[in-house]
Structures are given as C-alpha cells and as structure tokens.
Amino acid sequence: MTLTYRLAALDDIPALEELIPLSARKLQVGFYSEAQIEGAIGTVFGVDSQLIRDGTYFVALDGERVVGCGGWSKRKTLHGGDRAKTGVDPLRDPATEPAMIRAFFIHPAYARRGIGRRIMELSEAAALAAGFRQIDTVATLAGAPLYAAFAYETVERFEIPLPNGATMPVVRMRKRPATAS
Numbered sequence: 393m394t395l396t397y398r399l400a401a402l403d404d405i406p407a408l409e410e411l412i413p414l415s416a417r418k419l420q421v422g423f424y425s426e427a428q429i430e431g432a433i434g435t436v437f438g439v440d441s442q443l444i445r446d447g448t449y450f451v452a453l454d455g456e457r458v459v460g461c462g463g464w465s466k467r468k469t470l471h472g473g474d475r476a477k478t479g480v481d482p483l484r485d486p487a488t489e490p491a492m493i494r495a496f497f498i499h500p501a502y503a504r505r506g507i508g509r510r511i512m513e514l515s516e517a518a519a520l521a522a523g524f525r526q527i528d529t530v531a532t533l534a535g536a537p538l539y540a541a542f543a544y545e546t547v548e549r550f551e552i553p554l555p556n557g558a559t560m561p562v563v564r565m566r567k568r569p570a571t572a573s
C-alpha cells in the first residue's frame with residue numbers, strides 16, 4: 393500500500409462527504425452513542441470548504457481513492473462543516489491567537505496506520521510556517537488520543553449541542569510548547 397498526501401481540492405468534496413460519515417460511524421463507536429454520531433454528521437462532522445479554499449486541508453490517497461483527511465485553520469471557527477456556519481469566517485491573528493487543528497477523518501479500513509499522524513505533521517508544519525506560535529484543537533473523544541500523542545493537553549471540556557437534541561462532549565486541547573533542549 394503506497395499512500396500519498398496532497399492539499400485537498402474543491403472537487404474532492406463529494407469523496408470527503410462520503411468518507412466523513414463512514415469514518416465517524418465506525419471509529420467513534422465506544423466513544424459516542426449512535427444518537428450523538430448521527431446528530432453530528434452533516435453539521436459538526438462535515439466539510440468546511442473554507443479550509444480547502446485556504447489551502448490548509450490535506451487528503452491521504454491510496455491510488456486515486458481518498459482514505460483520510462484533516463488539516464488546520466487560520467480562521468475563527470472552532471469546529472464544524474459548511475452547514476454549521478453562517479456568514480464570513482474571519483482570519484485569526486497569528487501573533488496573538490492559536491491556529492486550530494481541524495476535521496481529521498480516516499477511512500475505517502485505514503485506521504491506525506499512521507495517516508492521522510502524517511496529516512498532523514503536515515498541518516503543524518504549515519501552521520508554524522504561516523507564523524502561528526500556538527496550536528489548539530477541539531477534539532472528539534475519539535480524536536483526543538491522536539492529539540495527546542502530539543503533546544496536546546486538555547484545556548477545557550464542553551458539549552456541542554446537536555440538531556437532533558443530543559449533545560456531544562468534546563475537549564479543547566492545546567499543544568504543549570516545546571522546551572529548549
């Protein structure tokens with residue numbers, strides 16, 4: 393299996409819209425109830441096309457097939473796809489605000505093979521190159537172990553209200569600053 397990585401393009405959106413529910417429905421079992429997963433699909437778990445337009449969203453490919461996605465954001469929105477948004481999404485100030493790690497979804501057949509890790513490396517490097525000094529994320533309970541492996545620590549826990557009346561507990565995490573060696 394040879395995986396390749398590239399920036400996502402707008403014409404990847406149909407493939408991403410298939411991948412995201414597939415990933416959530418399999419890989420979040422044990423972390424969330426069916427009502428929570430189904431309530432989040434489409435709004436909290438959806439494509440944020442602003443990230444694609446910004447050139448801050450990556451896809452992993454097996455041949456031509458999109459098998460993973462994730463990225464980072466220089467925008468204010470903390471989480472969620474296009475359908476959770478209204479209006480413009482302002483830029484963050486890299487000097488005073490953190491970049492956000494956003495929307496990682498791996499195909500269940502490709503889980504635990506290092507795709508999330510590789511997209512994290514690409515995202516962190518790009519956010520730092522863009523001048524950000526701090527990186528945060530709002531993690532699902534399923535995503536938290538990946539970010540913990542990258543030295544992100546819990547800042548706060550909160551619940552996202554979902555359109556079906558359920559709520560989704562999530563964790564805001566922050567990259568622990570590297571110490572000088």
Ligand SMILES: CC(C)(COP(=O)(O)OP(=O)(O)OC[C@H]1O[C@@H](n2cnc3c(N)ncnc32)[C@H](O)[C@@H]1OP(=O)(O)O)[C@@H](O)C(=O)NCCC(=O)NCCS
Nearest residue numbers: 419497498503504505506507508509532534535537538541
């Ligand atoms: C979370 C997710 C993106 C991880 O992707 P992945 O490609 O399977 O992760 P990797 O193989 O790169 O894992 C890297 C490290 O993260 C940690 N990790 C990842 N998934 C883990 C899990 N289910 N349990 C414990 N640790 C995990 C491990 O330290 C792992 O290293 P190791 O395999 O050497 O032990 C994937 O499970 C997913 O798509 N989940 C459903 C959607 C979701 O909740 N996304 C997060 C949105 S915030």
